[in-house]
Amino acid sequence: MKQYRAFCFDLDGTVYRGKEAIPAAIKFIRTLREKQLDYFFVTNNSSKTPSQIKEALLRFGVEASEKQIYSSAFVTAKYVKEHFGQAKVFVIGQDGIRYALGQHNIHIVEENPDVVVMGIDRMITYQKLAKACLAVQNGATLIGTNEDIRVPTEAGFQPGNGSFVKLVAQVCNVEPIFLGKPSPAILEMIRQGHGYQKSEMVMIGDNYDTDILCGIRFGCDTVHVNTGAVSTEKVKEKELQPTYCVQDLSEFEL
Amino acid sequence: MKQYRAFCFDLDGTVYRGKEAIPAAIKFIRTLREKQLDYFFVTNNSSKTPSQIKEALLRFGVEASEKQIYSSAFVTAKYVKEHFGQAKVFVIGQDGIRYALGQHNIHIVEENPDVVVMGIDRMITYQKLAKACLAVQNGATLIGTNEDIRVPTEAGFQPGNGSFVKLVAQVCNVEPIFLGKPSPAILEMIRQGHGYQKSEMVMIGDNYDTDILCGIRFGCDTVHVNTGAVSTEKVKEKELQPTYCVQDLSEFEL
Missing domain, CATH: 3.40.50.1000 (HAD superfamily/HAD-like)
Incomplete structure (x- = not known):
């Protein structure tokens, strides 16, 4: 995997599935934290406040500040x-x-x-x-x-x-x-807020029509993980392909 | 107007508009009753029972039995x-x-x-x-x-x-x-229930996409009245035309 400065994660289907954590994702995010790389959570769920999302992430063993949470x-x-x-x-x-x-x-x-x-x-x-x-x-x-x-x-x-x-x-x-994914508005807010180049950012998600298209429309690299709503097989049929297709995030070394 | 045996009326926009009666329609229906011609009410409103619709019609001065009321x-x-x-x-x-x-x-x-x-x-x-x-x-x-x-x-x-x-x-x-209009199912039920020929029936309504298309799909004559949701002007743009387009039912003699 190319070196990125900012890792943007979808939540449901990517970091957890319903009430269960996805271990490879949790481990990957911990490594980002250890290596002091920036990561963000990008969710279409408008029902919860950043503080509620932060609490939910903590229950899955993921530490994040409210400033790392970008919702629709x-x-x-x-x-x-x-x-x-x-x-x-x-x-x-x-x-x-x-x-x-x-x-x-x-x-x-x-x-x-x-x-x-x-x-x-x-x-x-x-x-x-x-x-x-x-x-x-x-x-x-x-x-x-x-x-x-x-x-x-x-x-x-x-x-x-x-x-x-x-x-x-x-x-x-x-x-x-x-405004939510696949609109590129959230990723643009992250870029502007932190001064990244698009080439330094990557969008990681399980849902082609929201997560992957969001990254593609924004113009950054994308990772499809086969841990959620849309299978790798279905993603392979799409005209616009993500940068990477993986089973889960254990396939990457940081 | 050709002589028909069965006159099928839409309700809102045809017999009344909201809480107001449409006088030409009320008069037309009274004449049908005097001449002992059959008439029916064909409504997409599934919220009211036949007895509730009968009561509502009575408030507009229209007498009908529950058997004359066909709802979706x-x-x-x-x-x-x-x-x-x-x-x-x-x-x-x-x-x-x-x-x-x-x-x-x-x-x-x-x-x-x-x-x-x-x-x-x-x-x-x-x-x-x-x-x-x-x-x-x-x-x-x-x-x-x-x-x-x-x-x-x-x-x-x-x-x-x-x-x-x-x-x-x-x-x-x-x-x-x-099942409701524009499906021809309701008109077919009236036909079967009373043994009419399609050529003896006419569907009268203000809404092209429901009333008029229902009659056309069923295969009977249709009358568009300019007293409701869709104007005569809009109806004239359609490919399939109703048999008659009138301002209101005072244009017809029975």
Whole structure:
């Protein structure tokens, strides 16, 4: 493996799978830490705050500071701040996106918003969706933290945030803005925040359509690990290939 | 207008608009009644029972028996009975579809269904959708009462049943079965139930994609009225034209 300065990891399917750690990944990250190489966690999950994600990682034996955690919630809040700084925002979502918007001093409202921000919300209701639809029809911009149609669980696939954002978009006949992977926005934030060159960064993940495409669109190297949602076999069928395809991260020496 | 034996009316946008009656339609239906011509109401709304729809029509001054009311709930329940008679069915929906399935002695369950039936449900939750998704991934057949993406309200468009059925279908990567308009199933039920020829029937409605296409697919004459969701102008752009396009039903003499 080429020497990189910044290692960007997806979480579920890459560092852990549901409630189980993936040992090769945990070991790899520990070695990065010992060698004082930079690593980051890049997740489309907007439901958790950085502090909640940090705690979850610690339970798998991975030490990380909140500053090493980049979620779709954070990048979405930053985007809203930069493009709609003074706007009134109606939010569908859980802790993570609400916390991130709060950190960016976004003005959250229930009525007459200029922007509708949607993150995964397991308490979603018809009324929330109808409210989002009416706001968008009245001219509000529709922003989704991420476009994942489905999320893997131990029982099977459940609806992802993208499926609800697309529902609203279809009812209103608009194109939503998505900030999470595969949008390169998160990797660009990491690059800008730390002054890396793209050639010094690598994106590591199990999901081709989110993780690998994110790295490819951003323009850094990518590693596909065969420990999660999408098999190496399926990845081999894609036109744009990752830089590396491995079973797991034990194949690399640092 | 040609002489027909059976007049099939859409409801919202055709007989009334929200809470207001459409006078030309009410008068037309009264004349049908005086002349003892048959008329039926064909609605994609699966949330109300025939008795609730009958009461609603009466408030607009339209007399109809429950037997003249054909909803997507009724045709869906009949389809489930015929194709999955002994099956266990998980239902997302309101009074109308639950009543119709009950009338057909369908076995409704919460766990391990063979069929998932979805009608509009303004109490829909993430948990109900997730349950439907897992059931379909485990092999259950996905049936929607109707495929309407949006429903018009006085405030604007809100999500229709089709938008939720398509969400589940997309998460599970399956093709759902839809029974309401524009499927010709309801008109076929009316024809079979009363022994009409297709040439003796006419479908009257404001919505091209549901009402008019339903008549065209079934193979009867169609009347587009310019009193609802889709304007005559928009209808004129379509490749398949209705038999008649009118402002309202006062243009016809019976």
